[in-house]
Amino acid sequence: MMRYMNRVIAFSAAIATFFVISAAVAEGAISLSGSLEHAVFQRDASNVAYVPLAGAYSGAATHIEARAVTLGGSYGTSTKWTTIDASPTGGSFNSEMAVSAGWYQVEVRAMNGSTVLSTATRPYVGVGEVFITAGQSNSAYYGGTLQTPGDARVSTWSGSTWQFGADSNPHVATGTNGSPWPDFGTYLVDCLEIPVGIIPVGVGSSSVQSWMPGNSNYNRLLSAFNVTTRNGFRAILWHQGEEDAYRSTSTATYASRLESVIAATRDDAGFDVPWGVARASWLNTYDVPAQMIVDAQNQVIANDPLVFGGPETNSFHSRGLTITPTNPHFNDAGLQEHGRLWKEAVVDFFNLQANPWEPPSGPTPAVKIQSGSSTAADPYSLGWRFTPTEEMVITSLGVFDAKGDGINNVADGGQLVCLFEWGGNESGAGACLVSAVVPTTAIAEPAGSFMAYYVDIEPLTLEVGKEYFIAATCPAYDLLYSAVLIDDEDRPFDRLACQGHATRTGSPQMPAHANTATFPVGPSGADDYFGGTFKYVVGVPEPSTLVLLSTLGLLVICRRR
Template identity: 40%
Template sequence: MKTTLLMRLAVCAVLCQSALGFAAVVDDVPESKAYELLLDLKLPNAATYNVTPPTYETDKSKTWSTSFDRVAYHLEVKRPDESRQWIWVSMQAFTDDPSKVGIPHSGAKIFWQQSLQDLDVRTNHSTVKEVTQSQSGNIEFWPSNYGVQNTAQVPNASDTAYDFGDGPATGPGYGSMQIHDHGQKTTLFAYNSWGSNATTDDLGIGNNATPMSSGAVHSDWTFRGNAAEYEIKRLRVYLRPGPTPGGLAVQLTSPGDRQVVQRNEDGLGSIEVSGALTSFASHIEASAVALKGGVDAPWQVIDASPTKSFHGALQLQQGWYRLDIRVWQDETLLTEISSPEFGVGDVYITAGQSNSANSGKPAQTPTSPMVGAWGPSGWRHAKDPQPIATGVGGTPWPHLGDLLVEAYGVPVGFISVGWGGTSVTQWQPGHSKQLFERLKLALGHVGWRGARAILWHQGESDAASKMTSKTYRELMTKLIDASRDYAGWTIPWGVARASYLPKLGQTEIQAIVDGQQQVIDADKTVFEGPNTNDMIGSVWRHDTVHFNEAGLKEHAKRWKETIPTPTASVKTAPVDEPDAGEPIEADAGGELDSASTSDSGATL
């Protein structure tokens, strides 16, 4: 009897705790009565969810069967001898999949870096402002490391501190689960460092105000390692049953924001139109609206038999566009959406060492909206730092994009894969540094004849190692040939004359320039890039090696003057033409981001 009584008391304790927890949320937020609990998790002090996924006390994500129109998060925390703090953050559903709203560990394949619609905030936290139907919310959910760079260009965010506008890396790592109100410059709640290391997690409501030992203050709680301070820390996720928001009925995967596709010799480019559907449709149609240059394209069916996804293409004249897309079930219009802005113009792959990468100061931003950059997270405005290249500073590419847009009136896209401090030897296929994989990544993304040229700026490291002209010419020729073998066509290269480092002798500097010139002279599809060796001193360089703002702009100007006038696509004989409809895939090998766990502002 005693055992039975103890068992009943234990069951009662669990049930009462659950009931009290639910009652507390309803007491906090009466409107939560319209929502249903999806996930409930007591947060540990030090999680490793990328290694061992979370075990929720309540998990209905696999059994949920109804549509929902809003998602809500309720976080409560309490330190000893302090009052309980809580926050409720709800927003229009940003997905129709209930398995994509929880802890974004690598096994869940969750990644969200976007704005939120109709944000509601309820809280008892003294520094967080309650809002209703706000349009200034944004979400940063990912399993990876991240850096201070505001890659999504969130309004008001910093490029020097971790806050409400950071830039994710790839692969499993530190982990971020954050929701912000960038209009209020406020982190609403943040839960970080739960990914792959066993250090104490970061957790907080509102902005963190405690500085690091370096003096840096990261408002999104990154590096705080403070989760053990709380005796209560509990996260709940709710869904409100209702019709799926119209924008989620079709999830567009292409075209991407600021995407640029290469035009051909007739000024035409083919833009992929693809996405996923949440319900059955009989056909998908699209039309193109020319925003600058270009020619409108009338409504046309791009997929006559979609399933859960759709795929098609539109051929458009060079210019800047928006697509309107309609989803039909026979004669009933299910939904209509518009794509992000994109363009048909010229795409350049840039490679080399630090002066092709993000090592200049300050970071640059294109003035034209028609200058895009591609990286692992997709296309975006080509604001520095460029998404794949190493470093966190500036490049010549934003200004070059502006110059080319102004000169030729077509959009310009960049894929920058440079790596600071590298030699031409390290860029060879098969080298342990795996830098050639970065070129393959870019070539695989653009596909057959999908770029105008590769722009190469490198040579300083080889001058420092006293490489001969002959060796440089041979290695550079091998690299160019390997890129063309992989691409399947003779992609043009532009090779800069670059080899200057302070304290190097003129003999070493000139040897590399001679090798570069020999490569240019020997191949009609390699054009002469700029000579930057005369840009010396504080007029051009901020640290005697890397360019300052004047240097970055002059570097861009010299590239613009040396790139052949792009009046038509470069017509070259194919090396090995792929079958139609079989795009070249990028290999997964090679690193895309350097990683660090310091609080210095480098990539996490």
Template identity: 25%
Template sequence: MKTSRLWIFLLLLSFPCYVWGQMTILHPINRLILQRNLSNQADLAITGYTNAAATKIEYQLVEIGKPAKGWQTLASNVLNREFSGKVKVNAGFYDLYVRAWVNNTIIDEKIIEQIGVGEVFLIAGQSNAMGVQGLGSKDASEKVIVINDLDKYLDEKDNLTIAPNEPMRLHKMERALANTNMYPSGESAWLWGELADKIVQKYQVPVFLLNCGWAAATSENWSKSANGELAYNQYVSKYWPNQQPYANLKNTLQYLASHTGLRAVLWMQGESDAAHNQTSAQNYEANVKNLIEKSRQVFGYNMPWSIARSTVSSRNEWADLVIKGQNAILKNVPNTFAGPETDTIQNPRPIAHGHLENVKNGIQGLTLAATAWMRTMDTTFFKKAIPYQPQTTLVPRLLPTHLPFGRNFAVYFQGVTSQNKTYRVELLDKDGKFVAQVGQGTNSPVTINIQNVSPLEVYRLRIVSEAPFLQSTLSNTFTLSGSWTPLNLFTLVEKSDSLHLSWSYVEAYSPTKITVQYSTNQQNFTDVYTENANSTLEGKWAVIRPKEVFAYYRLKLTLADGSVVYTDTKLVIDYSQVLGIENPSVSVKIFPNPASTYLTIQGVNDMRQLQIFSSNGQEIMDIKSNRVGEEYWVEFPETIQNGAYFLRLQLPNNQIIFSKVLIMK
């Protein structure tokens, strides 16, 4: 792995004029694993944008531990700065390199580490599926990936597990270590890390694990929560809120498995039914059948389920009835597969906790259970368990850096299907955590309206649809403002004798005309330059430095519908005209300059009079001054405005000192 990365790095050093920071990759993310199909392949979406027009985007998938095979073109003539492509990838574990060219110069390159095509499993059941910390879990290899996070917490007052029912996100993708959590509710690598390693070793593919196990959950709990009812925790005599445990399964399927693909749900549950409920075989079958059907409906795909025959905890009075129900599911519910029979493993279970355990110098219960699961995942299973892969990839078009707050705005995206679908737009924080749904429609663009959130934060957007459930790659980041412009760049560079403005705009929102405007007071603006939009989606303009103390520049953009929007104002200050004491023979120091709310005057034993005047000669009243030690502190009134001012200081000997002061709050 290190050798191939070093080879790539040395290759890049051979290119001249290499400039970093010109490209952003939105998808994929580090350690993303996609489900392979029966042909041992998956489609990988690569999306991102550059800060300037590029002539070519290339990619290279370097299989970890093997030499690179060469660069492939992803997109050519990326004049609109956004790129999106889909490439077919064979099963394996890779580093992805993406680089952007402008003619014969590479302007940037990025690496996305340890992505792969292999197997994705979702685990469901109760605590022996969920996992428990401290019972002998083992570290998995680097090809076994989990999301190292939990979306739940224990309400210690009620001894009740609490988890939200809300959209999820791909984040914290990490190697599964012994004590690593397994999102959304799995605790530790448990037996699943060992099972995944066995799959890695036999089939030479990486594995991604999701875990919806829920401690103490019965088959009835799963079924009732799938029906929208509250599930009753019989151990603490309270109801779980937020449609748990089913909500975690539903949201994991919709927001995670829909993106990565999925081979199967691994079901390992029955202990609570066998130990404390005289659940009939018919009721157990009906409960789990309902769960399977509801989950397939909400996901929009008939995904395989593998059913373990599990009943053993510290007691198992009604185990035979549960086993009969589990076998009936395998017989009567389509697309289900026989998982292991785990009741012979470490039976009886350790009485202290009733779970599987790798006992030090004793029975290796977790390892034995992983081995039992692996025996069921033979060649027949991987041929007949038809995996889910997304049929299309939704990709948001590049957004401006500022979106309007509390106003309608159109969001464009790619990947629209011919089906009559509803597309919902979700607002996320900069890390991808769900904030709110902000709009929906039946095609691109979808009109959104962002309100009731903090306008000071950084956000992203995501588009989702159903039947089957799809979610887009994440958009670029943006902030909110009272107005918006179609720009993603507007800069002003000052040189000794000239000013240089440059800008670029987003294709989906391209203006028809761009006008540079100038002002000396930030109130009355004059048009000084106009151009029409062009295919490069960028422009620039230069001017000799103005003679005024303050010069303000902004862009006026005329949109396709005839409306007009304005950028924020760029301020240029000629400090040589406003700073410094006019009588250099006097050793008086006045600072800070520019000032905001106060001034400090040093080198003066006493003052006879202190006055401050605006640039038009009006005296500023309510000036406060106090002697503090060897200094005078001068405080401005709160109503004073930003601008250039003149300080007049009369000393006891009637000597007058003038100083020019710039106030900038």
């Protein structure tokens, strides 16, 4: 009973610290507070998490409603609007909503009876698997090149907010280089089709003693517990041992110290925390008793049914997986293998099953962007040129969102996208075939490592061998994707010919009804960025399919395989 009460208290504290209510809300407005974007909440045995929703509102709200909408093509179950606060008072609300495993946009709205007063949204909210990673350098970002997840559904905790799980983003661990966690997350997302959240707290050159209760590193674990909510987290993943091999820590002493850390975490977290323990102790050219530490780690694993064996990494240096043969830190291949081995260990121990889901058939995103961004002081447009090699039917026009702040150009209702015939030279496009405004209310969906927004159009068939040009407006100082592509082997058009900034005069948008527009190549460094995009099907759909595409807006997720 005490452990249960501890968990309830911990959850209440997490809610209090997780959200800071906004003090200033416009009349008739509603806002969501806290780190929701890219957050991942641990699912329970019924595949559900309780997503905390807090914020502020103004106006005569009689109740607050919320829903979760599956981001295009991702696994998940959208919810209907449900009341999360039946009688809000004082201009704030603090509640939660049950959501099944998946990747969502969360929406809340203030209601007066049946009238919607205002709505607020947060994209990229996940329900899935959450892990705390601890130990020393090979868990703490001291490896080779910075790694980037191959899926947008991998998140890390920065110390103050959730974020996309690239090594280049801030984190709590002490290193500044590559880690295994982007690859671990990507492998696990590929397997389970649900988001993965990682809270990394590792410390370079740390001993097991420094992680014992009362020592500074143990407080890092306590801080990680406060990030999680009602369902806690799946496990702590521990990679440490090299420092204790250097110190000649005995097998018995190491095992005893690690067991005390494990026992303390279970008391403080309020549940029987599972641990994954890597077998790791090799430390370059030092003449150290590495096997004694591995023996201790195996002893802890054997004596505790909730401790499972993680990767065995002492052979990495002889397999060419360290930065140099005498450097204990893992190179790119080593980081990827380390991540893969952790994925295998987690899946095997917890018997995690892939969700019985396949991407729905339907339009395919034309381009999936992996990295890069650019800004400009003035509004501009960006475009790129392509030639179909098979008959293509364009079903949607869209824009990329590198900044993660949704659709801009609010004064104009959204961002304009135009598809042109190519004009035959580098100075401009030909006839505008179709245009559409992607509204500020559009729902985000994955497009490689980031997100895109689309709006359906009347299906338009493109000719084989003819050149086309797709472009979109972009507000000043907004971010765009660079042309780093994840190419599909069966993409039905040839290599992309990138075009740069498209100058415009007067209007902050391209003319919506003009037959022509000029898109000259931009200044140095500006001719390899992508703005507009589209979705397509190959061949001419049957009439019934066109109706389905138009009414349902079928989506497809971009995933690394």
